[in-house]
Amino acid sequence: MKSVKRKLLSGTIATVLGAVSLSASAAEGDWLARFGFADVSPNDGSSGVVADDAIGVDSGSSLYVNGVYMLRENIGIELLAALPFSHDVTLDGVGKIAEVDHLPPTLSVTRHFNVESNVRPYVGAGINYTTFMDEKAVAVVDSIKLDDSWGLAAQAGVDVDINDKWFFNASVRYIDIDTTAKTNLGNIDVDIDPWVYSLGVGVRFP
Numbered sequence: 001m002k003s004v005k006r007k008l009l010s011g012t013i014a015t016v017l018g019a020v021s022l023s024a025s026a027a028e029g030d031w032l033a034r035f036g037f038a039d040v041s042p043n044d045g046s047s048g049v050v051a052d053d054a055i056g057v058d059s060g061s062s063l064y065v066n067g068v069y070m071l072r073e074n075i076g077i078e079l080l081a082a083l084p085f086s087h088d089v090t091l092d093g094v095g096k097i098a099e100v101d102h103l104p105p106t107l108s109v110t111r112h113f114n115v116e117s118n119v120r121p122y123v124g125a126g127i128n129y130t131t132f133m134d135e136k137a138v139a140v141v142d143s144i145k146l147d148d149s150w151g152l153a154a155q156a157g158v159d160v161d162i163n164d165k166w167f168f169n170a171s172v173r174y175i176d177i178d179t180t181a182k183t184n185l186g187n188i189d190v191d192i193d194p195w196v197y198s199l200g201v202g203v204r205f206p
């Protein structure tokens with residue numbers, strides 16, 4: 001990830017942690033469950049045995065579910081889970097060289113605003129773990145395996161009430177996902193660093 005992005009991420013994390021320590025409101029204990037569609041749109045860059053940035057990773061969509069436990073009325077702990085996302089890996093001038101699935105579970109602290117209103121924006125920051133699986137070599141390479149990735153994640157979203165139990169949710173996240181693709185031709189470092197857009201519904205309980 002580039003240093004500007006790193007500064008942005010650390011700024012967001014500092015803001016969220018500041019909010020945690022300054023918040024005076026009482027613990028709420030509510031749970032939110034959200035689910036819907038998410039699209040992972042990589043901002044890829046690469047270096048290694050091929051020309052710099054010659055490797056691309058296309059977008060992939062999947063179903064996601066996330067659960068939030070409200071520590072306070074405006075502070076939550078969120079775990080994002082999903083079914084695997086599938087992506088094509090491409091090489092400039094060639095096209096698709098491989099297919100890969102990944103799972104990107106992310107644990108975040110979220111800060112919610114306008115908590116008394118029926119339109120509630122939030123921001124969050126946290127840690128992402130991405131594991132790759134079912135890598136298939138299609139062309140040029142005979143074998144390919146991608147290392148797991150740990151990185152920072154930042155997000156902004158909004159919950160909009162449908163009634164007092166259900167709500168719509170939209171969010172965008174940036175996740176720092178960097179991996180090394182180990183191929184029979186050599187290693188290629190790949191920054192995937194995707195934007196993740198999601199749309200869904202949520203339910204609040206109890």
Ligand code: NI
Nearest residue numbers: 001176191193
């Ligand atoms: Ni990165």
